[in-house]
Amino acid sequence: MNSSKLEQIRPKIEALEAIPTIPAVVLPLTSMLQSAPDQVNIERIVELASYDGTIAAQCIRMANSPLFGRRNTETVRSAILALGLKRVEAILLGCCLNQIVPSDKWVFDAVTFWRHSLGCALVSRRMAKLIGYPDPEKAYLAGLVHDLGILVNTIACPGDFLQAIRTARAEFLALHRSEERNLGFTHCQSGKILAERWSFSADLIEAIEFHHDVGQLASRPLASLIHISDLLCRLRDLGYGYYEAMGVHLAGDAAWAALANQYPELAKTDLARLTMDIDGAMDEITAIVDAVFKPQQPSTEQ
């Protein structure tokens, strides 16, 4: 690992904080995302959702889509009630984080990226509940932000990052392996720098930093959860949008052992069934991501 290269881009990453509006909305959102659903203040969500007219319109359009029963929803408030608070929070966080990358600067397909993040969030929460991890909402949030470093790399070193993506795509490689080769560091490390600047909680930062680092997962349950969910998503068409040549024996994975040690329920998990549930969740993930990233397209669903 070339840490001097990471130090070179550190100032660039830290300068990201200067981009307007992000910390203002992200911070209250991240704290809200960690609350249990019955403790979330709906008025605060309405307020946050209304700060940006596009997002508000998206929530309303989505609430009126066939997936949610085609209601006649006209206000942000009723849209939020129709969609559910947790879903709106995900849309909001996605929109806000998405704005740190100008739309013409994406070297990674934005829709693919958010499909992966949201997929990972849902799988993490699902697994957290299955195994009795005490904070499923934190698992959800960690899934949403675990690849923050991909946004960082996009802004801080787009040329090299694009090359890393091309190599990964051509050689069916995991992205972090290709980043090591092309950048000298991974999105885990660059994501950690931004997460620290944004004062994310310690375990969130660990999930961002260690989700590809199986050697570091012992006694880091949140990072282990994210490691497994990330793998499952990449294996079920919620990955980085290219083919990765991998055969993963999850139950033999170090993260699995680390987690099973603390949460014995994990050993009883029906992995085949969980995998098929992920496939079943695909329609909804697509709908949420489309709501965030395809604002101008009319609905084509019937």
Add this chain to the structure above:
Amino acid sequence: MAAFDEQVANTATKSGAEDLRDPAYLKIRDVIYQISGIYQPEEKLYLLASRCARRMSAVHAKSPSEYLDHLTILANRDTELRLLLNEITIGETYMFRSPPQLDALRNVILPQLIEAKSAMGFKRLRLWSAGCSTGEEPYTLAMFLLEESAHLLAGWTFDILATDLNDNSLAAARAGIYREYALRSTSEQLRKKYFRPHDEERLQVTDQIKSLIRFDRVNLNDDGKMTFLKGIDLIFCCNVLIYFDLSSKRKVVQHFYSNLLPGGYLFLGHAESLYQVDDRFQLVHFPGAIGYWKAPVVYRGDGKP
């Protein structure tokens, strides 16, 4: 996404035609999963509901919960479950049905097998399509292997065993004559290479392809015959075990485990699971596909495998 995301603020219905909120459908789903190992995620229950609808009208069940009785309590339950499973798996057979499985073979499994077997001086692969029905699966594997023999498998020999219990299916498989439905995922290039016209509507596989496959009638419950089969690298058993009860399913899967060489894989139908049927196979995920792996025994010198 009710099963997946429990904070659903509404109940979404896909078609509105079936009342999917009827909890009986979830129970039917669970009964099917428990008995056959076929799983339907909650978001896809509308598919299950439409399959049930046909059987419900056949047995004059007025509601899903009444139909649930047909599957669980009434005397006809074994027959009825079999008929419902027929509905669920019907029309699924065609060539190149599971590209992710073939991708996994090409990109992960074959390189693995080739490395391990070359190290021991072997250059031969044995595949088994267990429950080959009318032959779509073994012919797909044969075409796949022939295509790879120019690259990955240069210098390798392979044979494919294709077995079924049903004589009519086996006869159709041996004939190798297919309509458009079976060929809908077969590229023009492969059609030209491995098929010849049979009549105006049908194509027949060439003798080159047929020569790679040995068809045989095998009852997977026949211990004698099952014990005899050895040295297999890959077993494909798609939507067959679903018709077996738990104890025979366990027995068949144990046989499969012994039939396979260490390092070999068993593949099932895409909605099938071996959960609680077997604990020796390791579940391995590939992009878009799941395989069951017979791990090679590694001796660590501490007396434990």
